[in-house]
Amino acid sequence: MKKILSVAIALGFAQQIGFADEPVAQGVKSTVQIKANTQQVWDAVHHERAIDPDLSYSKVIEQKGSRILLEQKFNSIPVVGDATCLLVQEETLLKRIDYKMVKSDKFKEMFGSWTLEEKPGGITALSL
Numbered sequence: 001m002k003k004i005l006s007v008a009i010a011l012g013f014a015q016q017i018g019f020a021d022e023p024v025a026q027g028v029k030s031t032v033q034i035k036a037n038t039q040q041v042w043d044a045v046h047h048e049r050a051i052d053p054d055l056s057y058s059k060v061i062e063q064k065g066s067r068i069l070l071e072q073k074f075n076s077i078p079v080v081g082d083a084t085c086l087l088v089q090e091e092t093l094l095k096r097i098d099y100k101m102v103k104s105d106k107f108k109e110m111f112g113s114w115t116l117e118e119k120p121g122g123i124t125a126l127s128l
Helices: 002-011 038-050
Strands: 016-024 027-034 055-064 067-077 081-092 096-104 111-119 123-127
Touching: 038 111, 038 123
Parallel strands: none
Antiparallel strands: 016 027, 027 123, 055 067, 067 081, 081 096, 096 111, 111 123
C-alpha cells in the first residue's frame, strides 16, 4: 500500500478523485484527493522524498523540534544541471510541511508547503 501511495503522490493521479490547479501569488497550487488516511499520505510523502531519483542526497544538518535544516543535491535539472540547496523545513505532524531555501549554488529562491487535510470517507486532500 505504501509503495502504491508513494507512486500516487509522485505521479499525482493514482487513486485520484479530484485534481485542481489554481494560480497563487507566486506560482501554482495543486491539490489531489487521495483515497487514504492522513497518516498513510504523510508516511508516503516522507518515503517518496527519501527515495526521490532526482536527488543525489538529502541530509539533515540540524534538527530542533519540528524545525529541520536540510542539504539536498538535485540531479540533472533541465537547463540548470545539478544544484545543491540548503533548506529550512518546518513540520506540523499530519497537517503540513513548510520549506524555504536559505542558500543554493544555482537557485535564487525556493519555498512552498505540502498541506494535508482529512476529508470524509477516508480521503486526504494533499496540496502543494
